[in-house]
Amino acid sequence: MPRRQANQPVVKEMPQPELFLNRELAALEFNFRVLAQARDTSIPLLERLRFLSIVANNLDEFFEVRVAMLKQRHQFGSAQPGPDGMTSAELLPRIRERVLELVRAQYSTWQDELGPALAAEDIHFLTRKQWTPHQRRWLQGYFENEVLPVLSPLGLDPAHPFPRILNKTLNIAVVLQGRDAFGHEGHMALVRAPRSLPRIIRIPEEVSGKGDNYVFLAELLQSFVDMMFPGFKVAGSYQFRVTRNSELIVEEEEVENLALALSEELLGRGYARPVRLEIGSDCPQSIVSMLISNFELEETDVYRCDGPVNIIRAGLVYDELERPALKFPRFVPTLPTALGNGRKMFETLSQRDILLHHPYESFGAVVDLLREAVQDTDVLAIKQTLYRAGKDTPLVDLLVEAARNGKDVTVVIELRARFDEEANIRLATRLQEAGVQVVYGVVGFKTHAKMMLIVRRESGHLRRYVHLSTGNYHQANSRLYTDIGLMTSHPEIGEDIHKVFQQLSGLGPMISLKRLLHSPFTLYKSVLEKIEREAEHARQGRPARIVAKLNALNESHVVEALYAAAQAGVEIDLIVRGACALRPGLPGISERIRVRSIVGRFLEHSRVYWFANDDAPEIYCASADWMERNLMRRIEIGFPILDPALAARVYDETLANYLADNTQAWLLDSDGHYTRATPGADAPHSAQQTLLERLCGATSSN
Structure with a gap:
């Protein structure tokens, strides 16, 4: 990758409207x-x-x-x-x-x-x-x-x-x-x-x-x-x-x-x-x-x-x-190997993090975690957000059972989830009647974060177990959407999630989090800072790269920051399923930025941000796209993948794998037009089919 000297000019005057797609x-x-x-x-x-x-x-x-x-x-x-x-x-x-x-x-x-x-x-x-x-x-x-x-x-x-x-x-x-x-x-x-x-x-x-x-x-x-x-x-x-x-x-x-x-x-x-x-x-x-x-x-x-x-x-x-x-060939979602050993989930999670890549890996693991919590006499409290839950999710039955078992259960339901408002009102009523403490989120901010917190007494101390996800607690969608879920007992992540739930239910003051990126407070600022950090690394001649997988990208300051980073020498690959306001390939502005969209059997829904960070890469999964509403008007969570093996897996499966796709990828040009990628002389590579074969053992193609 070409490197710039520190004293080279890197930012040219940019006429704003011409830089954005509608x-x-x-x-x-x-x-x-x-x-x-x-x-x-x-x-x-x-x-x-x-x-x-x-x-x-x-x-x-x-x-x-x-x-x-x-x-x-x-x-x-x-x-x-x-x-x-x-x-x-x-x-x-x-x-x-x-x-x-x-x-x-x-x-x-x-x-x-x-x-x-x-x-x-x-x-x-x-x-x-x-x-x-x-x-x-x-x-x-x-x-x-x-x-x-x-x-x-x-x-x-x-x-x-x-x-x-x-x-x-x-x-x-x-x-x-x-x-x-x-x-x-x-x-x-x-x-x-x-x-x-x-x-x-x-x-x-x-x-x-x-x-x-x-x-x-x-x-x-x-x-x-x-x-x-x-x-x-x-x-x-x-x-x-x-x-x-x-x-x-x-x-x-x-x-x-x-x-x-x-x-x-x-x-x-x-x-x-x-x-x-x-x-x-x-x-x-x-x-x-x-x-x-x-x-x-x-x-x-x-x-x-x-x-x-x-x-x-x-x-x-x-x-x-x-x-x-x-129809597409049927497949059976699998469970991570670490969960198939007959041990209790709490015992497993006390020793290691578990990554779930839906729909290839089963959402049933999340249900099993909650079921175990409901039945475990050492579990004292369960807290969960629900944005879209679906009609037949077993999670709601388990939350009701937990409340009736005497556990302290708090559920944050976003009543304003578009087109699910009526269903969420019915859901809130049912949970309240069962003794669940129901919170409707925060006035003026939709609660879009996907998180579950379980508090358990172990050897005289309290331990927190957490599930975080890029997608909703919706079992049907977990078979149709690609999403990343993390189950962990990491103390600092657990403490952060505890503080977020406290703020949601108690309407508390500003909180300081150690590991999580939190919208509307730190997520936006952190994304901009991490983009600028990559730009500074490039200016210093160090390795600098950004790869992000999103549903949409339209926040103007993030787009401008990406342009500036590209001019500084940062190589940027964006996998944006839907609307992208950034124009790649503009001479002197975004020549180092490439944008692709993957459309296939499953709806691409996971959000993943990766920053090279001078050969000390950081990777976050999130409930938030780089959109104004997600960064400024919603409660969102970006969570790091701290286990090096799991971080490498997320990078490989959700980023590198998708950048190699040459059958279901569409490449965006600077005029806003998309051209379907073709294998050419290379072997055909479908990101989704690769994961079906790797994680589910499926062998049939489209």
Whole structure:
């Protein structure tokens, strides 16, 4: 690596806006990379269908949160340009242009690629034109018996105004001709599909014969819409779907009970301000104009869909179909060797740290640790954070059992975890009823840290056992997301976690931690200091390198610090799954920075920071990305991997392994475009497949 002399100038004047990619546009680009998975014929077919559904779900959330926020700021004239210098007035048209490209590609993938490929495997999503007479008779009976009784079609006139339409629900706009019983001429009508109705209907095998045959609910409603309006001629029916602002706004300082305030706010979420209208591609402009008027939208908020407006529902068949040849090969997560010797976990952890790399290694080890704590009479207290827990996690049952066993149990539940607010309120209520002390975090700061503390009496003294993780205590996600977990009894880490829990529950003063990086207090400052330390090493001609694995990177001062370090001579490799605001490869600024994104079978979720530190490397795993919200507005933890063997393993598995990936990696250029890496003359290397083979013994590739 070229080395600079200490007296060389290292920082050039940097025009700020030109140095940053826009975070919203960068977030959209991630979905193109996911869509590429849906189009990749080397991936099992039902997995491709699942990737298509993921794109649709991501796009929903993008509009519900990011676009909604931009539109709201633009409406009130309060939007300040981001680091890239782009105002909301400039950004919204750019977003629309890119979303239109994504939607076209999405439906082209569905119509031209996945549909025919599924049909070739005898999996059919049938349209009306494809129904056999036998299928039509069965579907008509299903409609009459299962669907029609729960529908409430609504004709539109002055006495029947446009109804409230719930967020992301399926609806049919109907044009009627003829007179009703009261002498009124034909009119418009709406059919709202209740959420109780299945969005995908499977036709029984005895009706369809060979294969798996499905019908979208929208197709069923449009096919038998005339049965809902007897006496009228249906001149047209058109499916549509509206997306609304889903951000909950609660002035926390002004409420006495956050759970109650959020519960009340949730009641109105489904009817908040609309931000997007999806409509069938065949819908006439007159109907579109009517819907735009009623939703108080603009033409630029309309997205025409060449297929079902709720294409996300196609992914529902993934879990239903037992077609192993069309899915990724099954694998069995393993346990670290140190946990397979029959010894108690406390005995093992008293002697060594244990690293867990999910999903390759089982989340069951975390459950076993808590279960052992619940049953151990020497355990006095258990403290845990819960951000997203999932519906069927055994952890909650164990926390309830621990409280009933007389242990002191404290759980910090983040009620404001986006889209999990309602579930977390129910969870908090259940735990409180069992005698658990429940804390809702800190006003103004989301508690995003993932940590569990167990206090145990041993030989007359108290000892702390800790589990820390980059991911949530969510057992289902632990099979789908890559994350790093650490179990340790290190005294200083235990003391640090004890102080953090004290601060969360007691709202105590500033605390001083020995080992952990703690947002919003020391994490941001420490990251900047460690980047500058690498820059200084480079200026002194010493080894200097930074490697970081993140979900997103957009904090402007961190980006600027990385640019300055690169100019000082630091080699920097960033593995950023989603939105990255940094521009790599800018002449004289970021030529030493390389950015890649890995998109594969598992969602990359672990955050790992590695600093060369003059041949005395430091490595941290964290719950925090290098984003403004994580570094400044959340409670986050970065924890060091102190055991040299485990530190080497984390570096090898999560960093070096991913930098070598040449099959699932996408390389970012300075213009914000991603190019898929190819093996070229090298042997193909998939980071995820390598870990499946190494840790789980799996031998099959994608």
